[in-house]
Amino acid sequence: MWDPTTYLAFAGHRERPFHDLLARVGATDPRQVVDLGCGPGQLTPVLSHRWPAAKITALDSSAEMVEAARAAGIDAALTDVRDWQPDPDTDVVVCNAVLQWVTGHLDLLPAWLDRLPTGAWFAFQVPGNFAEHSHTIPRGIAESPAWRDTLGGTFRPVDAVPRPEVYAGVLAEAGFAADVWETTYLHELRGADPVLNWISGTALRPVRAALDETRWQEFTAELAPRLRAAYPAHGEDVTWFPMRRIFAVGHKK
Template identity: 60%
Template sequence: MTSWDPALYLSFDDHRARPFHDLLARIGAVEPRRVVDLGCGPGHLTALLSGRWPGAAVTALDSSPEMVAAARENGVDADLVDVRDWTPAPDADVVVTNAVLQWVPEHVALLPRWLEALPSGAWFAMQVPGNSSAPSHHLVREVLDQPRWRGSVAVGDGDALPEPAAYADLIAGTGAEVDVWETTYLHRLTGADPVLRWISSTALRPVRDALPAAEYDRFRDELAPRLRGAYPPRPDGTTWFPFRRVFAVARTA
C-alpha cells in the first residue's frame, strides 16, 4: 500500500474540491438516512455532505491511515476501511466516492455489487481522473523507463480506467438510472514547477514509496524540466494545467 501526504494533497485544495461540488450538484436525494463518503481523504469535504443533508448519518471511510488521522484531526469521525472490503449498509441512501476508484483496479467488478446492494432509490456518485494519458503521466512513465529506474516501480500504461460509455453500460446493466459525463478543467497554477508539485501528492506516490529518498529526489530533478516543457509557464508566471475527469451519478431501481 502506498502512503499519502495529506498536507501535500491539500496544497491544491481549491482545484481538487471543484469536481466534488460538481458531483454533489447532480445528486437528487432529499432526506437520505445515511450518506457515505467512500474514500474521504483528510475529511475536508465530508462536512459538505453533512451540510447538504443535516438529518442524515454521515459515514466517512478511507484506506489510508494518514488520511484517516488527518480527517479525525479535522473533526470527522472517519474509519479505516479498504473500499474492496466495504459493503453498503441497508440504510445507505447516498454513496459518494470522489477521486478514489482510480487506485482500485478491481473497482469495475465492485460497482455492480455495490449498486445491487444499495436500497431502492439510493444514489451512487463517483468521480475519477481521466488524464492517465496526459503528458503529466506519460512523462513519469518515460522517465521510469530509463535504465536507472526501469523495473523499480509498477506504473499503469495509461489505459487503466474505462471510458465514460463503458461506465454507463456497466452501471445501466444493474438496472439503475445513470448520468455519465466528462469534464476537462483548465487549472491555473502558480509557483515553481506547479505540475510537479500537483502530481507529487498523487501520481508520484508509488514512485516516492518505491525509491530511496535520494533516488526519488534525482527522479524528480529529471522529471521537472520535461514537465516544464509540456506545461510551459505563461509570461505572468502562471501555468495552465488541463485535467480531465469522468463522473457518474446513478439512482438504483
C-alpha cells in the same frame, strides 16, 4: 502512504469536481450518506450540511488520511474499499477520485449497486488523464533503463479507468438511471514546478514510497525540466494544467 499536506496543496482545484458531482445527486432525505474514500476529510462536512439529518459515514484506506480527517473533527474509519459493502439504509454513496486507484473496480461496482436500496444514489468521479504528459513523462522515465529495476510497473496504465460509456453501461445494467459525463478543467497553477508539485501528491506517490530521499531528488531532477517543457509558464508565472475527469451518477429505479 499518502501525505495529506501535499495532497491539500491544491485543495481548491481538487475540490471543484466534488461539488460538480454532488450537484447532480437528487437525494432529499437520505438515511445514511457514505463518503467512500474521504481522504483528509475536508469535504465530508459538505455532506453534513447538505443532509443534516443523515448519518454521515466517512471511510478511507489510508491511515495517514484517516488520521488527518480525525484531527479535523471527522469520525473517519480505516476501511479498504475492496472490503466495503453498503448497509441496507445507505441511500447515498459519494466516491470522489478514488476508484482510479482500485484495480478491477469495475468488478466491485455491480455488487455495491445491487445491495443499495431502491431510490439510492451512487455518485463517483475519476481522473481520465492517464494518457496526458503528466503521466506519460514520469511513466517513461520510470520505465527507462536507469530506473526500470526500481520503478518498473509503478505507474497505473493508460486504461486505468474505462471510457464514460462503460460506466454508464454498468449503472444501467444494475437498474440505475445513469447520468454520465466528462469535463476537462483548465487549472491555473502558479509557482515553481507546479505540475510536479501537483502530481507529487497523487501520481508520484508510489514513486516516492519506492525511493530514498537521494534517489527521489534524482528522479524529480530528471522529471522537472520535462514537465516544464510540456507545461510552459505563461505571463506572470501562470501554468495552465488541463485535467480531464469522468463523472457518473446513478439513481436506482
